[in-house]
Amino acid sequence: MRVSLKDVAExxxxxxxxxxxxxxxxxxxxxxxxxRVQLAIDELGYRPNLTARNLRKGRTGIIALAVPELGNPYxxxxxxxxxxxxxxxxxxxLLDHTRGDREQExxxxxxxxxxxxxxxxxxxxxxxxEDLRGRDDDVPLVLLGEREYDLPYDHIAIDNVSAAxxxxxxxxxxxxxxxxxxxxxxxxxxxxxHLRLAGWRAELTEAGLPAPExxxxxxxxxxxGDGAEAMARMLDSGVRPDAVFAYNDxxxxxxxxxxxxxxxxxxxxxxxxxxxxxxxGRFGAVTLTTISPDKQAIARLAVQSxxxxxxxxxxxxxxxxxxxxxxxxRESTLGRR
Amino acid sequence: MRVSLKDVAExxxxxxxxxxxxxxxxxxxxxxxxxRVQLAIDELGYRPNLTARNLRKGRTGIIALAVPELGNPYxxxxxxxxxxxxxxxxxxxLLDHTRGDREQExxxxxxxxxxxxxxxxxxxxxxxxEDLRGRDDDVPLVLLGEREYDLPYDHIAIDNVSAAxxxxxxxxxxxxxxxxxxxxxxxxxxxxxHLRLAGWRAELTEAGLPAPExxxxxxxxxxxGDGAEAMARMLDSGVRPDAVFAYNDxxxxxxxxxxxxxxxxxxxxxxxxxxxxxxxGRFGAVTLTTISPDKQAIARLAVQSxxxxxxxxxxxxxxxxxxxxxxxxRESTLGRR
Numbered sequence: 001m002r003v004s005l006k007d008v009a010e011x012x013x014x015x016x017x018x019x020x021x022x023x024x025x026x027x028x029x030x031x032x033x034x035x036r037v038q039l040a041i042d043e044l045g046y047r048p049n050l051t052a053r054n055l056r057k058g059r060t061g062i063i064a065l066a067v068p069e070l071g072n073p074y075x076x077x078x079x080x081x082x083x084x085x086x087x088x089x090x091x092x093x094l095l096d097h098t099r100g101d102r103e104q105e106x107x108x109x110x111x112x113x114x115x116x117x118x119x120x121x122x123x124x125x126x127x128x129x130e131d132l133r134g135r136d137d138d139v140p141l142v143l144l145g146e147r148e149y150d151l152p153y154d155h156i157a158i159d160n161v162s163a164a165x166x167x168x169x170x171x172x173x174x175x176x177x178x179x180x181x182x183x184x185x186x187x188x189x190x191x192x193x194h195l196r197l198a199g200w201r202a203e204l205t206e207a208g209l210p211a212p213e214x215x216x217x218x219x220x221x222x223x224x225g226d227g228a229e230a231m232a233r234m235l236d237s238g239v240r241p242d243a244v245f246a247y248n249d250x251x252x253x254x255x256x257x258x259x260x261x262x263x264x265x266x267x268x269x270x271x272x273x274x275x276x277x278x279x280x281g282r283f284g285a286v287t288l289t290t291i292s293p294d295k296q297a298i299a300r301l302a303v304q305s306x307x308x309x310x311x312x313x314x315x316x317x318x319x320x321x322x323x324x325x326x327x328x329x330r331e332s333t334l335g336r337r
Numbered sequence: 338m339r340v341s342l343k344d345v346a347e348x349x350x351x352x353x354x355x356x357x358x359x360x361x362x363x364x365x366x367x368x369x370x371x372x373r374v375q376l377a378i379d380e381l382g383y384r385p386n387l388t389a390r391n392l393r394k395g396r397t398g399i400i401a402l403a404v405p406e407l408g409n410p411y412x413x414x415x416x417x418x419x420x421x422x423x424x425x426x427x428x429x430x431l432l433d434h435t436r437g438d439r440e441q442e443x444x445x446x447x448x449x450x451x452x453x454x455x456x457x458x459x460x461x462x463x464x465x466x467e468d469l470r471g472r473d474d475d476v477p478l479v480l481l482g483e484r485e486y487d488l489p490y491d492h493i494a495i496d497n498v499s500a501a502x503x504x505x506x507x508x509x510x511x512x513x514x515x516x517x518x519x520x521x522x523x524x525x526x527x528x529x530x531h532l533r534l535a536g537w538r539a540e541l542t543e544a545g546l547p548a549p550e551x552x553x554x555x556x557x558x559x560x561x562g563d564g565a566e567a568m569a570r571m572l573d574s575g576v577r578p579d580a581v582f583a584y585n586d587x588x589x590x591x592x593x594x595x596x597x598x599x600x601x602x603x604x605x606x607x608x609x610x611x612x613x614x615x616x617x618g619r620f621g622a623v624t625l626t627t628i629s630p631d632k633q634a635i636a637r638l639a640v641q642s643x644x645x646x647x648x649x650x651x652x653x654x655x656x657x658x659x660x661x662x663x664x665x666x667r668e669s670t671l672g673r674r
Contacts, residue, residue, distance in 0.1 A: 060453060062431075070420075070432075071616070076413045083407075083434065094399075095407075095432035097420065116397055116453055224620045257620045279408065283561045283594045285622035 003046040012040035062092045063119045063306060066108045068100035072222070072250065073278040075123070078144075081299035082121065089307055091118075102126035110135060119306040140309035142302050146195050152318040154305040158293045158325040164199025166327050167245050167273045167291050172207050174333055176243035176271055179204065182217040182230045182255055183247025193222075193247050196275065200245055214239050222247055227254025235262060242270060243333075249274035249281045249290055256286060256332065272332040287330035297323040340383040349377035399429045400456045400643060403445045405437035409559070409587065410615040412460070415481075418636035419458065426644055428455075439463035447472060456643040477646035479639050483532050489655040491642040495630045495662040501536025503664050504582050504610045504628050509544050511670055513580035513608055516541065519554040519567045519592055520584025530559075530584050533612065537582055551576050559584055564591025572599060579607060580670075586611035586618045586627055593623060593669065609669040624667035634660040 005023070009016045014037060021029050022037040029037075040046075065082050067075040075097075083093045094117060098104040105127040108120065123144040132151050135141070143155045171179050181200040185193055197216070204211040214237065217230035227246060231254065234241070246252035252274030256266055264270050266286045274281060277292030301321045309317055331337075342360070346353045351374060358366050359374040366374075377383075402419050404412040412434075420430045431454060435441040442464040445457065460481040469488055472478070480492045508516050518537040522530055534553070541548040551574065554567035564583060568591065571578070583589035589611030593603055601607050603623045611618060614629030638658045646654055668674075 062453060070407075070413050070417050071410070073408070073410060073413070076407050076410070079432075080407050080434065092431075092433075094429075095416075096429075097417065116399060224616060228620070253617075253620050257622075260622050279561060280590075280617050283565070283590050285594075285597050 003044045005046075007044055008037065008040045008046045011044055012037045059118045059310075060116050061090065062094050062117050063121065063303075064094045064096055064108070064117045065121045065123075066096040066098050066105070067123045068098055068125050070095065070097045072248075073280060074248065074276040077278060078123075078295050078299060081295045082302060085296070085299040085303040089303065091303070091307070098124075100125035102128070102131070106131045109141065119310055121302045121306060140306055140313070142306045142309070144298065144302060146193060152316075154309070154317045154319045154321060156298055156301045156305065156321045156323060158298075158323050160195035161199040161202065163275070163291045163293070163325045164196040164245070165203040166325075167275065168200050168203035170289070170327055170329070170333060171243040171245065171271055171273060172203070172209075174243070174267070174271055177209055178215065178241045179209075179243040179245060180215040180217060180234060180239070180241035181245050181247075182219065182227055182234075183222060183251045184216050184218045185220075185222075186218045196247055215241060219247070219251060222251055224250045224254035224257070227251030228258045229254070231255035231258040244270060244272045246272065246274050249276045249278045249288060252288055252290070252332070253280065253284070256284075256288075260285075267331070267333050267335055274332075277328055281330070286332050286336075289330045289333040290328050292326050292328050294324045294326075340381045342383075344381055345374065345377045345383050348381055349374045396455045396647075397453050398427065399431050399454050400458065400640075401431045401433055401445070401454045402458045402460075403433040403435050403442070404460045405435055405462050407432065407434045409585075410617060411585065411613040414615060415460075415632050415636060418632045419639060422633075422636040422640040426640065428640070428644070435459075435461075437462035439465070439468070443468045446478065456647055458639045458643060477643055477650070479643045479646070481635065481639060483530060489653075491646070491654045491656045491658060493635055493638045493642065493658045493660060495635075495660050497532035498536040498539065500612070500628045500630070500662045501533040501582070502540040503662075504612065505537050505540035507626070507664055507666070507670060508580040508582065508608055508610060509540070509546075511580070511604070511608055514546055515552065515578045516546075516580040516582060517552040517554060517571060517576070517578035518582050518584075519556065519564055519571075520559060520588045521553050521555045522557075522559075523555045533584055552578060556584070556588060559588055561587045561591035561594070564588030565595045566591070568592035568595040581607060581609045583609065583611050586613045586615045586625060589625055589627070589669070590617065590621070593621075593625075597622075604668070604670050604672050611669075614665055618667070623669050623673075626667045626670040627665050629663050629665045631661045631663075 005016050005019050009019045019037050022034050063086060065079055070076055079095055086093045096108060098108055105124050109122055109132060119140040121142045121144060124147050129149045129151055141153050143153050145157055146160050168179060181197055183193055184197055201211045217234045219226035219230045244255050246255055252272050256272055259266055259270050266272055274288050274290040277290045281288030281290050301323060342353050342356050346356045356374050359371050400423060402416055407413055416432055423430045433445060435445055442461050446459055446469060456477040458479045458481060461484050466486045466488055478490050480490050482494055483497050505516060518534055520530055521534055538548045554571045556563035556567045581592050583592055589609050593609055596603055596607050603609055611625050611627040614627045618625030618627050638660060
């Protein structure tokens with residue numbers, strides 16, 4: 001049978017109210033009383049009923065995580081990490097996908113599910129700062145990802161420019177000089193992916209190499225098919241890169257399929273670097289060199305930041321919180337060993 | 338400004354109560370009155386406030402979908418399909434993953450989130466019938482997947498035995514006679530994957546071929562790494578199949594990586610068929626022949642079945658609802674054309 005507050009109160013010889021005060025961490029309990037109640041809690045193995053506790057605080061114990069696409073393994077893996085990080089705080093995650101659609105992102109950010117969630121972690125693509133300015137702040141919000149806004153919400157991301165430069169530098173180190181970028185989004189005025197593109201350009205420029213537009217492949221999305229199309233288009237246009245830095249692993253995998261179809265060997269003819277370190281890149285005929293963002297750190301920072309905001313709504317937010325990343329070198333740049 | 342019930346009532350010249358009766362589809366409204374109110378609704382573009390409506394019915398407008406692993410693209414793709422199917426009914430989906438862990442599946446099935454969800458779609462792996470027998474039926478439940486239970490809950494699945502036989506028949510048709518099966522789970526007494534294994538055995542037997550245990554590769558899970566390990570172990574044991582039928586695409590992809598490392602060409606030396614038709618199988622150096630379950634149909638049937646149970650709790654459930662599947666032939670059995 002479940003141990004109740006009453007059982008603890010009886011064992012400790014105090015009132016239920018006192019036990020409740022200890023469990024809820026109220027200040028007006030003497031240290032001696034706290035120790036006495038804690039002893040009874042430990043002896044009986046009492047676990048606070050979180051649902052009831054949440055109810056008292058007007059909370060549901062649920063936070064939402066809204067990502068552009070669950071079909072993208074990066075977001076599925078990140079979601080898994082957020083679920084794990086939230087579970088450590090006895091918080092459940094409601095997963096939502098926005099399809100990277102501005103209207104849907106606005107809807108989610110305005111908290112149309114405010115009745116059932118305590119807070120929201122949002123990874124936006126198309127959302128504009130103005131969409132968030134008029135926001136009712138009842139539901140704490142934390143932002144993830146490459147988009148940057150100067151707004152009073154904590155933002156968790158890796159340094160995308162520096163990560164992109166690391167990827168390009170690795171290709172330069174392998175003796176490549178005609179390094180293409182795949183994944184410029186021209187379907188959107190926002191250029192949500194502009195940081196990685198900027199990193200590519202900066203690194204080439206610093207190396208004294210040209211960064212011509214002909215070596216930039218536009219995509220309508222960031223899925224495998226988009227990468228394949230962009231790679232085929234670039235090759236068909238007569239541009240022949242000796243390396244490809246792709247916006248993400250899916251685009252890189254699509255590009256590698258086309259290189260394979262055209263008889264171009266990876267990495268000997270064309271070296272390829274992706275971004276995200278999804279599990280898929282560790283398999284395949286040629287494993288994929290990639291930038292690996294620390295998804296566990298992103299998840300942990302996001303959950304902590306959100307819970308902190310929930311507990312201390314008066315505290316300053318709007319911080320930039322950086323997670324680490326690292327380059328993982330595999331066959332698509334090193335060859336088979 | 339949002340059109341309210343009151344606006345509709347004024348336009349139709351009826352009471353708010355009458356409009357509410359029409360909106361909520363109550364029976365005691367005459368057809369004439371219903372038509373009159375509907376006209377006002379259409380003219381004003383009134384949309385019922387679902388949240389308020391749900392509140393009146395004691396509902397949240399949220400259903401949960403619990404799958405073993407979000408990191409498995411099959412479940413991520415299925416989740417996307419369920420989210421889409423639910424959205425058509427203005428229902429939000431809370432996603433949960435159980436890690437295929439019995440305790441977690443019991444917890445989810447017992448409705449520990451009953452306060453916030455109207456119903457549950459569960460894809461179990463380890464759950465036993467006895468775990469569901471004592472279940473409080475307040476929260477409607479629909480089951481998905483290969484596990485079968487003789488219980489009063491609707492169950493949606495494809496015919497796994499017949500699908501597995503189709504895969505093996507395809508390999509036989511390509512002239513293969515030493516067809517291995519990868520993905521037997523020996524870590525669990527339940528053998529949640531026994532249907533596909535049974536289909537493999539039945540089809541070989543019918544073809545007059547042996548189905549020896551040495552051609553069955555056990556795995557600790559169904560991820561790419563599990564497939565790679567099982568393939569390596571089988572080859573190391575001296576068994577040399579000319580084809581592999583894998584429990585799912587991830588296991589097949591892991592196996593193909595090992596075949597590639599060992600210099601065995603797919604499909605010339607070893608043909609490979611997977612199961613699930615995940616997007617990943619359409620790319621890679623060798624695209625993957627696979628059984629493609631109709632995920633949209635599974636999602637649609639699951640949501641409809643759940644909502645039906647919610648509206649008509651008195652109706653009989655415990656139906657077996659079959660979704661379609663088809664074989665998709667690609668390079669891993671046909672070669673490059």
